[in-house]
Amino acid sequence: MRKSSKKRTRLTRKLGLPPGSLVHIGEIKTEKPSITLIEFDAHGVTETRFDSLEASRLHQPTRAKMWLNVYGLHDPAVMAEIGRRFKLHPLVQEDILNTHQRPKSDEYADYLYIVARCFDFDTESSTLNSDQVSIVLGRNFVLTFQEQATGAFEAIRERLRAEHGAMRSHGTDYLAYALLDTLVDRYFVMLDNLGDMTEDLEDLALSNPNPALLAEINRVKHEALMLRRAVWPLREVLNTLSRADSSFFTADTRLYLRDIYDHTVHVLESLESVRDSLADLLDIYLSSVSNRLNTEVRILTVLTTLFMPATLIAGIFGMNFRVMPLLEEQDGFVIAMGMMAVAATLMAAAFWRRNWLKTR
Amino acid sequence: MRKSSKKRTRLTRKLGLPPGSLVHIGEIKTEKPSITLIEFDAHGVTETRFDSLEASRLHQPTRAKMWLNVYGLHDPAVMAEIGRRFKLHPLVQEDILNTHQRPKSDEYADYLYIVARCFDFDTESSTLNSDQVSIVLGRNFVLTFQEQATGAFEAIRERLRAEHGAMRSHGTDYLAYALLDTLVDRYFVMLDNLGDMTEDLEDLALSNPNPALLAEINRVKHEALMLRRAVWPLREVLNTLSRADSSFFTADTRLYLRDIYDHTVHVLESLESVRDSLADLLDIYLSSVSNRLNTEVRILTVLTTLFMPATLIAGIFGMNFRVMPLLEEQDGFVIAMGMMAVAATLMAAAFWRRNWLKTR
Amino acid sequence: MRKSSKKRTRLTRKLGLPPGSLVHIGEIKTEKPSITLIEFDAHGVTETRFDSLEASRLHQPTRAKMWLNVYGLHDPAVMAEIGRRFKLHPLVQEDILNTHQRPKSDEYADYLYIVARCFDFDTESSTLNSDQVSIVLGRNFVLTFQEQATGAFEAIRERLRAEHGAMRSHGTDYLAYALLDTLVDRYFVMLDNLGDMTEDLEDLALSNPNPALLAEINRVKHEALMLRRAVWPLREVLNTLSRADSSFFTADTRLYLRDIYDHTVHVLESLESVRDSLADLLDIYLSSVSNRLNTEVRILTVLTTLFMPATLIAGIFGMNFRVMPLLEEQDGFVIAMGMMAVAATLMAAAFWRRNWLKTR
């Protein structure tokens, strides 16, 4: 039986605890938290990887702007330390650890907290996985938190490292924008995957309908919904950020946010089309099953019908009339058998021409 | 015949009475009202259980903040007494007793009246039960009213009693928040249960479709709707409370309310997915019934077809030709019977290979 | 053929007439208009029944507040007289007589005009009937107009007459509220009736599907829609009245209006659930019809199959082999017949066990 184990986890861990307790809620996907600090300014980039909390405490800032990235959230001590350093509100800390948040943005005095979701497509099992990405944008820092290293942000790191990259000269708000842009671009890939899966399911529903397909259809429906739930509120977040007169994004970066806002609208519209197709799938599957059964009954009826003339001929030559043709002749029996064969063959040919002998 | 007896009760008791009359409307679930007073401040907690109205009248307050909890609403005298003590508006008193209110919040000069619903899952009958929870939040008191002791608030009591619990130092608005948070956390459990029931019903619809299932599907649909009706308006209430500049919640607690607001949105979105699956269930059930019938007709047709060749062979050897093979031979009959058996076996094998002999 | 005769009436009478002409549009349900005047103040109640327009003209007011109730609207003269006495706008008069108005409230300088609908359940024919109730609320008077005496307001009259009733001391706005409250309470009864009818139809659709049911389903759908159309705009009216700063309702009464507003929201939500079930009904009916047919075909196929082995045995013993068992024996025929009986019985037993001999 399929059980939605994630939600279960949420509850067994959370129920009865006071709000604001720092407990990681979600699946543990990484063995050890991995903390990387990228400091940058127009002149260059310094990257530091921390192995322990102590190491991080000793670190002295080297450049004006920094990006702290954390993979792995199951160690509350790390969160507590970072929270203390950057003065994050307890609710923000709790939301970072509880990886089942809806995308949203909360503005605090010193930083902007943005929750989004990063999607990954597991080509082996053909499933969509999603991971919560928490982005904290301060005046001169960006913090990012994720359960797992998906490599989604690797291209951005490359651009920061690049010799002549314009990226370094922009503020941290532009970095935050670049991160969001990357996430939204991934939604297009997911959209493609969902579209492909839907088409495959449709082909299967027509060619080989079996109950397992029903579970598959449900799964893909669920994943489409999952994607929608990630994009829909993010669209609202981007709309707000791009319009509101916030101190965290410059007017220039807000223009770029408007651009990804347009992309999320695009994703949502395309998603509707995928969801429409998925809604039709159940109907197609159900009638495909029904038609398959009917086709089989048709074949059986064809077989029955093929025997009818032969049986009648046998019956006719079994009649007890005194005067009857063929009975006394040497080849009578062979002729009768021939008549049977001819009748059956003619009928079979007629059915064959109409494609009634195929199971489709 | 299933009758919605609750609504009936509402009407037979209420029709013809002047508005504002204190009559308990709803099922009586508790024998005797149970009244508990928890007084608390940063230093400690005092708990008192009242056996009679008189006892409660004599009670002198011992600490700055208090939480009065009432289980059992069928005795209007209790309500009237509390109403008089806390100066509750007649409409509030009426709404507390009439346990079929929609979640809402009404702000009065001296207190805020919040109606929410507490859900319980009866694992035995696999049904969701819901109970109205009335919360009256004053400057230094919280009143809670419920039909039945569900144990939902036990964890909060524990946290109040805890030696170093931060709970006691917060105001009563934080207590009200904690109560609402508990209720919303329960909605997630209900969501899980609804999801499981839906999946079970789907399995049953495919494996053993019978009309009783239809009533089950309707019941679960109804319960999903019930949950939705409890959460939808609560979401609005939380939105208003967390945004409005009310004097009953501090800015800090409002941040926490925003958090449960997010949770209710999450519940509603997940609920939509459950409702989608439930909507598909009827189609699955109906075509499953139809397919089962068709499968049975297929088996019957298979049986008919299996007899055809044998009958034909018997007919052939019943023909009256003078010259016919086998008829005069000693083993003729056995050979004929063998031909029949072979023909039937071959056909049966072919059908077997195609799975046409299974009822699925 | 079912024709919606009401709308027809509307048109044949109205088309071509100048707007504002006082013509009664709707079914005539009462023989003679019945006009009752209830005058009341904190000290007592005076009731007067007018037999003629002349009698009413001579009447002198006796108490500060009054409620004039009119049953029967087909005599325009009555309307004209009342309209002149209370200075009602021609459009208001026209709307009172045209009993197919949507619920609404129109505020004029001296009075507030409210249209609502009163529902009645005819238990004999299991149909919902609705009647337009026009309420005109002035500073110290309430006028109510209805096609037919439904007894809906009898309880309110009783409360006015009651010795110690608080009702008399309230203003006429409270009376108007009480009238609306009564109407909304009736909607709950209608909701129950619709729910019961839906369940009955579902049972019938499964046990005895016949085309007449289709008309029934349509009828109940139509009645659910009728109720919805009565409640939906009334909800808006109540929302407006309870919020707006009108001079016709005191702040206190507005609180009570808010309460019935909540009830109408409740009715509408429950109605959605009924409408969902009704929407499923067509699917259930249609597949029930289809399954019934398939079940019958299954029985027929079972019968056909039962004859197959007997026919084969007869065929076998009809073969003309020289050497055949049993043929020459005394009991051969009886044995053959026994074989047939055994084969048919075994098959019938197998089918019986699988419930394939039942028409369901």
Place this chain on the structure above:
Amino acid sequence: MRKSSKKRTRLTRKLGLPPGSLVHIGEIKTEKPSITLIEFDAHGVTETRFDSLEASRLHQPTRAKMWLNVYGLHDPAVMAEIGRRFKLHPLVQEDILNTHQRPKSDEYADYLYIVARCFDFDTESSTLNSDQVSIVLGRNFVLTFQEQATGAFEAIRERLRAEHGAMRSHGTDYLAYALLDTLVDRYFVMLDNLGDMTEDLEDLALSNPNPALLAEINRVKHEALMLRRAVWPLREVLNTLSRADSSFFTADTRLYLRDIYDHTVHVLESLESVRDSLADLLDIYLSSVSNRLNTEVRILTVLTTLFMPATLIAGIFGMNFRVMPLLEEQDGFVIAMGMMAVAATLMAAAFWRRNWLKTR
């Protein structure tokens, strides 16, 4: 093949022309434009019919208010002349000639331009036809333009001519209101017709389902949509006109506009119910077709079953046992035939009782 020729016309004529070109777009329904001028004031009415543009140019106004009505729009010269006389904006002129406008109202400095649609029911072909009605309301004139004389406004002309009609003393805004009221009243008639057609189609779908019905269902759906598209924007227009502080309608007439606004809401709500029924029609039709087929298969199976016992009896008496009952008796054959007849009759009776011999 059904083609939507109207839209085609629109395009072939319009594509490539500069906007604002005066080209009539729509079907030509009248041979020669017919122009009638009704001048009126409280004292009387003067009617003039113009045969040529020249005649109209020579006309001198005789009374304070006037109503110019034009039937037939295919002669751009007429439009150009009127446009010049009343100083109509080129876009207004273009919209009057292009009869596929959505209902709307455009306010210009000197006049208000209102587009609505007039519906006609062709009882012969049971189709709804609609025609664009353009109303230009100036300070003391009303212009109306229509493709075709439908007689819709005849009653209004009668009221203007009537000796004691109050109509003449009202301003031209009241005349415009009366015209709109007439159009809206016609929508109710169309609603009735749509409802009747839907019921007829439902009866046909059950009694005689054939593919032609599918086209019919589509046609009626299309007409319901056509009506909806005419009413929906008109409702918005009326809402705006009745609320806005326009100089073209007096406060008093705006009250009347509010009244027709309510009527359009009523039409739209009733239309929803018709559209719901139409949406169900496809399901009813499709399963009716399927059930009809199944019923026919049932009859055929009944026939097959009826022959089974007779065939078995013949087989039994064809067996070659030495000792068999009846064979040697004089009446043996007749008895056997009787047995066959009795068996078939009994079965037929059983089937008859269950109504399995009817094609329904």
Place this chain on the structure above:
Amino acid sequence: MRKSSKKRTRLTRKLGLPPGSLVHIGEIKTEKPSITLIEFDAHGVTETRFDSLEASRLHQPTRAKMWLNVYGLHDPAVMAEIGRRFKLHPLVQEDILNTHQRPKSDEYADYLYIVARCFDFDTESSTLNSDQVSIVLGRNFVLTFQEQATGAFEAIRERLRAEHGAMRSHGTDYLAYALLDTLVDRYFVMLDNLGDMTEDLEDLALSNPNPALLAEINRVKHEALMLRRAVWPLREVLNTLSRADSSFFTADTRLYLRDIYDHTVHVLESLESVRDSLADLLDIYLSSVSNRLNTEVRILTVLTTLFMPATLIAGIFGMNFRVMPLLEEQDGFVIAMGMMAVAATLMAAAFWRRNWLKTR
């Protein structure tokens, strides 16, 4: 397997690139960018075609207003040059090259950027193709960018060239309006094509349902959605432009924009009707398949039934009664055969009359 290759392209090219990079995203449809400059004022028109970027750099403006049209976007150098000349924001340049934008309008200080889509119907493959049209409206210039030369704007060029065309005397805002008007007029043609395709599919679904049709239905659904996605946001754009107090459109031209706004609303409404029909198509197709199968089973059952009486007659005359009619007579056999023929013919006639022998 059908793959949505366009989106793929988008991603493989874009992923990992910094935002604002000038990369053409979309299909390359034109070999070489074709740049045409039309300069015009009230006195005349000058047209110049540039073969190279250099040629364009040398060009000196000859008239007050100009329209620069670019077909083919795959050469970023062209875009960069134009961008520099007209000082276009990098995001605008990026959006022009990325041809998967949603229709929108962005107002900058010196120009207004409008994205719309141009539709083309490929009559050969019966498919709708769409191309992004970017319009940049400055104070005295209009820039248009398109992937491909569709000829959509040819008529406008003609009107500019025309001797007495009023077009030249209008400002560039009127030109922008004319371009948008042309695009919207094309939507009507697409609507017609979609309507025709839907009707054809419906006919096919009834006459010859095969799985390929399912893909066709999906394709047309997808194209209807594509059209909707092009029109829906454009409607919003036009609404904003026609209302907002923008400096790029004169009040007069805004009136004309209002007109095309009305047209887009019209397109969207008609599109809904097409989409409704498309939604029904799946149901019609699925039940058509099912009915076809049932019809075939009916024919087979008819055939079976036709053999029954003949087989019975043969069985009867095969019985071994000593005394039987006809057996000893000379013509007995012929009479028996005649009886068989008559019985079969009568039955066949009965079935024929009921149309049960047609495959439909």
